[in-house]
Amino acid sequence: MANGRRKDEWEEPPTGFVAEANITERDADAFPEAGWPACWEAAADLLEWDRPYDDVLDDDGTTCWFPGGRLNAASNCVDRHVAADRGDETAIIWEGKLEETRTYTYRELYAEVNAFAAALRDLGVGEDDVVTIYLPMVPELPIAMLACARIGAPHSVVFAGFSADALATRMSGADSEYLVTCDGYYRRGTALDLKHMADNACLSVEQSIERVIVNRLHDDIPAGDHHAFDDLVADHAGTEIAPVERDVDDLLFLIYTSGTTGEPTLVRHTTGGYLAHVAWTSHAVFDLMPDDVLWCSADVGWITGHSYTVYGPLSIGATTVLYEGTPDHPEKDRLWEVIDRNDVNVFYTAPTSIRAFMKWGSEYPDRHDLSSLRLLGSVGEPIDETTWQWYREHVGGGECPVVDTWWQTETGGVVLSTLPGVDSMQPGAVGRSLPGVEAAVVDGLGKPVDSGLPGELVLTRPWPGMAKSLCEQTDWGGRRTRTADGDWQYETGDKAVRDGDGYLHLRGRADDVFNVSGHRLSSTEIESAIVGVEGVAEAAVVGRSDTVKGMAVHAFVSPESNVAGDDALRDQIERAVESAIGAIAVPHTVTFAPSLPKTRSGKVVRRYLEAIANGEDLGDTSALRNPEIVGELESLLEQ
Ligand code: WTA
DSSP: OTTOOOGGGSBOOOHHHHHHOSSOHHHHHHHHHHOTTGGGHHHHTTSOOSBOOSOSEEOSSSOEESTTOEEOHHIIIIIHHIIIIITTSEEEEEEOTTSOEEEEEHHHHHHHHHHHHHHHHHHTOOTTOOEEEEOOSSTHHHHHHHHHHHTTOOEEEOOTTBOHHHHHHHHHHTTOOEEEEESEEEETTEEEEHHHHHHHHHHTSSSOOEEEEEOOSOSOOOOOSEEEHHHHHHHTTTOOOOOOOEETTSEEEEEEEOOSSSSOEEEEEEHHHHHHHHHHHHHHTSOOOTTOEEEEOSOTTSHHHIIIIIIHHHHHTOEEEEEOSOTTSSOTTHHHHHHHHHTOOEEEEOHHHHHHHHHHOTHHHHTSOOTTOOEEEEOSSOOOHHHHHHIIIIISTTTSOEEEOBOOGGGOSOOBOOOTTTSOBOTTOOBSBOTTOOEEEEOTTSOBOOTTSEEEEEEOSOOTTOOHHHHHOOSSSSSEEEOTTOOEEEEEEEEEEEOTTSOEEEEEESSSEEEETTEEEEHHHHHHHHHTSTTEEEEEEEEEEETTTEEEEEEEEEEOTTSOOSHHHHHHHHHHHHHHTBGGGSOSEEEEOSOOOBBTTSOBOHHHHHHHHTTOOOOOOTTBSOTHHHHHHHHHHHO
């Protein structure tokens, strides 16, 4: 609904929740009084600083949050909780694929992180050396991340579902000479060979790579050119490594994401601003308290897992759940069983998952006692009203506040959401921007549009979790721009509408990035893999709405004139995408077409293909050079 639901249909935060919330109405009023950027001091105050910062923001040229400050992220996430006599509290609960579980107290985490940090140092890792981590959801993943942070070595986590080629591109791009990976992992009961992928990637990069292998499959790993994670930790057991003091602006990590070009986009996050942002949003948006158990179901290979499985909850001193499995194995009540057993208080997932749960039916959550839950979160794509209500009713027992959180890899942490103890919830809308964040909906010229009208979502003021590239880019180019009046503006690439009450409704991407089952993909990246297949003349990839996945990948491929668009070619295309990016990017549908709709200047018009794939009306197509192809494609899809 463009103008949102009537206010009397909004949901108020439950009274019991409001009474106990971290952020109350009074706190919320204090933020505007403090003013921007001073209100962000509350975020920095959640951290322990080795050297206090001189100022909240230096925005003269390059943007720097909390300039002058020095800190270490690992010591903020681990040491200070041990020092505060919370060493026996649980830091990580791991729920493994084969029904194994493992827990780490903060003291145990401290020991593991120190031992692995010492091992990394011995392998030659110095401050600012990039360590690539290619691991599935095993405890060694956060341990390796924190060990890197401890010695000031930025990590670059590569999602384990990416291919060897994708790993190689990321290792080369980051000039990384160290890799932490494992022998393999289980997916739906079968063991997948990750070491083989990693070996292939190492062969195809120029630099030589020092490898550490986690033994996940419990088989013997043939001796070779690598170190075993367990041996390294055992050899360095008891060693303590002083955390390296990092400047606020020093890198904490690199992460690659899909952008609008054919190449993955490198996003760099800094130590101070990022950590302050994720700590503050964990506290304010997820209402996380040190005694809470948070389960963010995203893979740590994506930004959501970095921020709200690792750095956010651990900086608060809470317990984080790391889940290796799938939601429907061994049974479709697996997640609810995990919540029940571990008394999870805050659960954070994506609408694509909630829609799958809805499809399976409420009998699965109904089987379990989910009364430990006190807050639910959603992220990754717009959550429609029906899904929102189902989530609140069947998972949240009708009582938990639901926060719809909008953010991106580039923003580091949540920037748009309601505050659960303060704001009314409007199912289907993310709410306003958080205190200290300013958002606008603008037209193609960067001018704000009236409420009720669609436009592009921009952020008009810097925020602490912003990626370093956004801090540095002060010119007119790129996605950080200045308007004609010289104002700061970051183009998010998302479409949105602001309703009469100021709540924002997200409408998907305005560019060619899309989200499939929570994985951020770029059509250009997939297209370049497809056109690399012999016999393919042209390809265009669009997102097709899918009731469960949110989006499905639909490829339109035009083969060379003497080549048949048959199953063999489709097979090759699928294999090419899988090897360039990974199974997550393989098109769900491939339509072979004699040609693609083009403008008179020869540009493929994706907008029309998107409408065709989604069965929507195309409107006037007379400006095309080949309007007849539209009807042909429509009838091909009907078959
Ligand atoms: C989309 C994931 C609507 C959006 C944290 C954004 C959302 C992209 C929401 C970033 C939401 C994320 N409502 N859309 N609550 N949250 N998105 O970088 O299109 O993997 O630009 O970060 O996800 O995806 P990324």
